[in-house]
Amino acid sequence: MAQQETSRRVRYAVVGAGNLTQVAILPAFQHAEENSELVAIISSDKEKRDVLQRQYGVEHVGDYGEYEQVLRESRADAVYIVLPNTMHRGFTERAARVGVHVLCEKPMATSVEDCEAMIRVTNDNDVKLMIAYRLHFEEANLQAIELVRSGRLGDPRMLSAVLTQQVREGDIRTNTGLGGGALLDEGPYPINAARYLFRDEPREVFAYTSGGDSRFHGVDATAFALMRFPNGRVAQFGISHEASAVSSYRLVGTEGDLLVQHGFGYGTDIEHALTVGGKTQTRTFKNSDQFAPELIYFSRCVLEDREPEPNGIEGLADVRVIVALQESARTGRPVKLAPFEKPKRPTLEQLIVKPAVEPPEPVNAPAPAQG
Numbered sequence: 001m002a003q004q005e006t007s008r009r010v011r012y013a014v015v016g017a018g019n020l021t022q023v024a025i026l027p028a029f030q031h032a033e034e035n036s037e038l039v040a041i042i043s044s045d046k047e048k049r050d051v052l053q054r055q056y057g058v059e060h061v062g063d064y065g066e067y068e069q070v071l072r073e074s075r076a077d078a079v080y081i082v083l084p085n086t087m088h089r090g091f092t093e094r095a096a097r098v099g100v101h102v103l104c105e106k107p108m109a110t111s112v113e114d115c116e117a118m119i120r121v122t123n124d125n126d127v128k129l130m131i132a133y134r135l136h137f138e139e140a141n142l143q144a145i146e147l148v149r150s151g152r153l154g155d156p157r158m159l160s161a162v163l164t165q166q167v168r169e170g171d172i173r174t175n176t177g178l179g180g181g182a183l184l185d186e187g188p189y190p191i192n193a194a195r196y197l198f199r200d201e202p203r204e205v206f207a208y209t210s211g212g213d214s215r216f217h218g219v220d221a222t223a224f225a226l227m228r229f230p231n232g233r234v235a236q237f238g239i240s241h242e243a244s245a246v247s248s249y250r251l252v253g254t255e256g257d258l259l260v261q262h263g264f265g266y267g268t269d270i271e272h273a274l275t276v277g278g279k280t281q282t283r284t285f286k287n288s289d290q291f292a293p294e295l296i297y298f299s300r301c302v303l304e305d306r307e308p309e310p311n312g313i314e315g316l317a318d319v320r321v322i323v324a325l326q327e328s329a330r331t332g333r334p335v336k337l338a339p340f341e342k343p344k345r346p347t348l349e350q351l352i353v354k355p356a357v358e359p360p361e362p363v364n365a366p367a368p369a370q371g
Contacts, residue, residue, distance in 0.1 A: 078100060213242065
């Protein structure tokens with residue numbers, strides 16, 4: 001390992017300097033100082049490297065070809081990969097082969113085969129792999145899980161979710177070569193929510209997709225999907241890169257329902273409306289830093305030699321559903337999924353709350369949503 005696990009802080013190299021990295025991930029290190037330290041930034045854009053190096057006071061920067069060299073010279077313990085989806089596997093493999101732990105943005109990859117390869121290479125090289133499911137540490141979503149577990153909603157029967165935005169022209173999400181499209185970009189959120197709220201895996205899925213306007217190049221701009229779970233439970237979701245911004249889900253049980261507004265996003269308050277016995281209670285969860293908790297949790301796993309809960313199996317569980325939905329959209333038929341075991345799921349014990357960050361003005365990295 002590049003650095004001994006007994007050290008007080010895990011040393012991170014952040015790989016990729018797009019909008020998410022600049023407005024959320026790099027600022028989050030100020031709230032993760034207890035066990036996490038930013039030591040390197042890797043980007044293909046020299047202007048980004050120069051500006052961010054000065055802004056964050058890191059000694060080590062480099063481009064993608066200098067990846068392993070930067071990891072060695074910075075004595076990085078871990079990477080946080082924030083690259084286009086088609087690049088996740090390659091950069092995970094390169095990190096693992098030099099003994100560096102991997103925190104990778106979702107979706108984990110664009111195919112089941114790539115996910116399996118990422119799990120294999122990290123296992124073979126004895127490094128941790130965690131997929132960046134920030135909502136597994138966020139209070140509103142963890143409290144939704146707790147409400148289901150408490151039985152207040154009765155038996156959960158239906159989940160309905162909407163996640164939409166207007167993606168700007170030229171964003172990587174519009175490009176098939178970079179793993180773009182609504183199902184890969186937005187699909188993990190409602191799929192993951194259905195899985196952690198039902199605490200089960202879907203057995204059959206069906207999807208419609210559309211290509212959208214001239215912004216989109218061979219990718220699905222809009223998708224509507226159905227997922228059938230065991231015990232008669234069903235989930236549906238609509239996602240789009242060509243619609244007004246919405247981020248919400250509603251879980252309906254035999255005794256009540258929970259509406260979660262702004263439930264999938266960051267940088268805003270999240271609201272619960274819980275209705276039981278005809279009476280509605282509301283609760284607001286204030287805007288918080290959703291990225292520092294990921295860093296703190298993953299660093300704990302590294303330092304204490306524990307397997308992360310949102311590990312490679314969790315990432316694979318969502319990607320196998322996305323691939324099945326893509327197949328359904330192509331064929332116009334439902335697709336059955338084999339039984340799948342995921343023994344550990346998020347609970348309120350994983351809650352970490354940190355104050356919101358003020359996002360800095362990004363360099364050469366406009367927000368994905370237009371307007």
